[in-house]
Amino acid sequence: MQTPASMVMGIVFAPLGLVLVFTAAITPQWREGQARLAMSGPGSMLRSGLRTQGLGIRPGAVEALLLVRSDGLWESCLQMAPPELKHCWPVSGAYQKDPRVRLAQGLTLTSLFLCGTGIVLACIGVRCWKDLPLRGVAATGGLLMVLASLLSVTALSVYTHNLSRLGLQGHSYNRHTQLSLGPAGSLYFGWLGSCLQMLGGVALMFSLKQPKCPTCPACPELPACTCPENNNKANMDIYEVSC
Known part of the structure; x- marks a missing residue:
């Protein structure tokens, strides 16, 4: 069986999207900021805060550091x-x-679960080892991938929109250093992965449409490959085509 191009797109793009979204979920770079801090004067109170996180700094070792x-x-x-x-x-x-x-x-955990389930259904539906794919099963997997993409996009949008305000009310680091936080690499992995999930899911959903076999001019009810006139031609290999 020649696997339809839409199914090939689905089973290639969706796993790539799942890997990227998973990478984004487990990495700590959804937001990032840096500031140069003085280790003496008013900013010296930061040293005690760093020690509480397990980062001891010797007094007088440096005049300023990049955080x-x-x-x-x-x-x-x-x-x-x-x-x-x-x-x-x-x-x-x-x-x-x-x-x-x-x-x-x-939302991210739910997205990963739905996308993984969709990939399993897509693999069962495409079943390249058979002549006929299970188009309904593959399309169902594509629908789950689209839902997973929408959930991950929602999670990324909520986080990005509130990025500079998440959990920073009264935070000592932000108050004394004026640390400005912005989007970081994990967000970009998440956006790219969500787009690939969407492309893969839509492609699999399009594969639900049943293709039409060419018909035999002499016998319209028969596929062209089984046309009686072709059976009389010598030295011709006959292949069975399933649609």
Whole structure:
């Protein structure tokens, strides 16, 4: 069987989209910001805050350091230079309890589950080892992929729209350093993965349409490949075509 192009697109794009969305979900770079901090004077109170996160700085070691803060759905990180130190921890506090973050977490997990289920159904429906695909099963898988894409897009949109306000009310780092947070790499992985999921799902849904076999001019009710006049031709191989 020659697999329809729409099915090929679906079973190629959807897994790529799933991998990208999964990568975005587990990485802590949904938002990121950096600031140069003084280790003396009014900003010295930051040193005690860094020690509470397991990042000890010797007094007088440096006059200023570059702090890079990044947050994801399940993990946050602080990176400093100099020295080159990085520390990550599970999200906690106001950020973890923020309803918009929890909404993004739930939508992302649901999206991953639906897309994975859709890929399984698509593989069963396409079944390249058979002459006839199960077009209804493949189209159902495509529908689940489209729903998964919409859920991940909703999660990304909610997070991006509220990015600079998530869990930062009264946060000491933001108040004393004026840390400006912006979108980071994980968001771009998520957007790209969602688009690929949508393309794969729509392609599989289009494969639901039954193709038409060419008919025999002498016998309109028969496919052209079984036309009686073709049976009299010598040295011709006859192939059975299933649609």
